[in-house]
Amino acid sequence: MHFGPEVLGAALEGAGAGAVEEFTGSWDDLPADTHLGTGTPYRFRRYGLFRIRPGRLERLPHTAFFQDKSVNKVHGGVPRLFAPLSASVAGGEVLRTVVHTLRRHLPGPRAGMDTCGVHQIRVTATTRTEGHPAPEGVHQDGHCYVAQVLIRREGVSGAESALYDLRSRPVHRAVLTTPLETIVLDDRRLLHGVSPVRPAPGASCGVRDMLLVDFFPGGGDDARGEGDVALPVEGDVASPG
Template sequence: MPGPAAAPSGQPPVPERPPFAHFGPEVLAAALEGHPADSFAQFTASWDDLPADAHLGTDRPYRFRRYGSFRIHGDRLERLPHAAFFQDRSVNRVHGGVDRLFAPLADAVATGAALHAIVRALHERLPGPRAGIDTCGVHQIRVTATVRAEGHPAPEGVHRDGHAYVAQVLIRRRDVRGAESCLYDLQERPVHRALLTAPLETIVLDDRRVLHGVSPVRPAPGAGSGVRDMLLVDFFPGAGAGSE
C-alpha cells in the first residue's frame, strides 16, 4: 500500500486515509430517514424490472442491469444524457475496449428520492479527497444462479473499474451462497474480505489504490435458484472538473 503522505520539513508525515470503508446498513438507512417509506420500497422493487445484460456472451443470461450517469452539484444530482458505458481493456480484460449500451435507469429510479439520498451519502464517505469528483455512474445489477449454472458478479476476476472511487451497496440477497467480496492491494495480496448480507451494507473503495473481485454466486442449500441485487456507483471527475 502507498505510504504516508508527505509533510512539511520537520513535521511528522500525515497518515494516508485507508483505501476503503466497509459499513453496515445503518449509514444509508440514516440517509433515507425523512423520505417516504414507499419510495425506498419502489426503489428496491425496480430490480425486478432489469433487462438481461446483452454483452455477456453466454447462452443463459445470469446478469441483468440498467445504467445511468449524473453530475453532482452539492446536494443535487443532474441526470446526464444516456450513453454507452466504456472501460479500457487494461482494466476489464473480458469486456473492455468496447462501448456497452445498457438499458437506462427507469425515470422513477433516476429522479427518485431514494437514489439521490444514497448517492449523496456515498459521496460524503469517499475514502479520499472529493475535490473534482463531481460525476457518477449508477449501475443496477442483478445476478442469478441456478443449480445448473452459477452466476458471476465479476467475470473479469480481480480487477479495477477504471474510476476514482467505487461504491458497492447490497440491495437484496435471497437464497444464495458465495458472492464474497475481496479487496486486494496493487500486488494482488488480499487486504479485506466480506460477505455482504444485510440490505444497504456497503463497501466504498479507492479504485486507484485497491483491486477488487467477487466470488461466484450459487443457490443456497435446498434452493433451486438464488438472486443477488447490487447498486454500484462509480465516482470520477467530469469533463472540465478540477483535479483532486
C-alpha cells in the same frame, strides 16, 4: 471502507419507506445484459450517468459504458450500451440521497468528484448455472472511487467480496448479507473481485441485487458545499500506502 446498513438507512429515513420499497423493487425490471455472451442470461442491469450538484443529481445524456482493456480483460475496449435507468429511479429522492451520502464517505479527497455512473445489477444462479458478478475476475474499474451497495440477497451462497492491494495481496474480505450494507473503495489503489453466486443449500435459485456507483471527475463544477475531507467510518478499510 466497509460499513453496515445503518449509514444509508439513517440517510434514507426522510425519503419514506414507500419510496425506498419502490426503489428496491425496480431491480425486478432489469433487462438481461446482452453483452455477456452466454446462452442463459444470469446478469441483468441498467445504467445512468449523472453530474453531482449540491442537493441534487443532474442526469446526463445516456451513453455507452466503456472500460479500457487494461482494467477489464473480458469486456474492455468495447462500448457497452445498457438499458437506461427508469425515470422514477433516476429522478427519485432515494438515488439522490444514496449518491450524496456515499460521496460524503469516500475514502479520500472528494474535491473534483463531480460525476458518477450508477449501475443497477442483478445476478442470478440456479442449480445448473452459477452467476458471475465479476466475470473479469480480480480487477479495477478504471474510476476514482467505487461504491458497492447490497440491495437484496435471497437464496444465495458465495458472492464473497474481496479487496487486494496493487500487488494482489489480500486487504479485506466480506460477504455482504444485509440490505444497504456497503463497501466503498479507492479504485486507483485497490483491486477487487467477487466470487461466483450459487444457490444456498435447499434453494433452487438465488438472487443478488447490487447498486454500484462509480465516482470520477467529469470536468464540471464540483458538488460545492459537500466538503473535501473524507469522514471516518467504523470498519474503515485503509488503502495501502
